[in-house]
Amino acid sequence: MRVLGLDLGTVTLGVAVSDALGMIARPLITLRFEHEDFQHAISQLLPIIKEQGAKTLVLGLPKHMNGSLGVSALRSQEFKRMLEEAADVEVVLVDERLSTVAAQRMMIESDLSRKKRKQVIDQMAAVQILQGYLDRK
Template identity: 50%
Template sequence: MRTLGLDVGTRTIGVAASDAMGWTAQGVETIKFPENQLNKALPRLEELIKEHEVSKIIVGLPKNMNNTIGPRGEACLSFAEKLKSTFDLEVEMWDERLSTMAAQRMLISADVSRKKRKQVIDKMAAVVILQGYLDSKQF
């Protein structure tokens, strides 16, 4: 069974999936939805959960640098609860501070154009979140 990693935003959800062994994270896609209407993303998430045979979901938790949780973090926590009740899967939160910046640096170092970076940044942030989680479980 695989793990799904999510980078939840106000209009997009970046999605990454682990390999079957739980060692590596690969970008899957970016789900787009109307602003602040996360529920519109649930049907596509359900398809991805079935397609990738997911047993666990990791949701990035955007904390402030002082470790407090702001409005975006509260929205992610609420969405995680919705995922738990909708899909009856284990859902864990993962501190995603600076994940988008890390993804941005990876894409820049790979010489990806600004236009293409914008198209894949959420998916890459999901990869950073999921890979961080998977790496923490290796030891």
């Protein structure tokens, strides 16, 4: 059973997918939508969920370094609620602190150009979120 990893931004949604065994995450796509138009993001995501056969989605919860929740975390919680209403899936919130930093570091070490990094950063952050979840399972 495949699992999807999600990195939610205000205008993008990075999507990663696990292998069939649920062991390895890989980047899939970055969805784009108007500022905080999460309904549009979900309408783009639903066919991907169906195509991948995913029943579990792992959504990053951006906590502050002290563990408190800010505006971005509240946005993720609302997105989770909307997504669970729209699809028959379980959405698991996981701490995503430093996932984007780790993704950027990995891409810099891989010698990706700044332009290419900008194109795939959301997908790679989703990979970090999903891989962390898979490793803890």
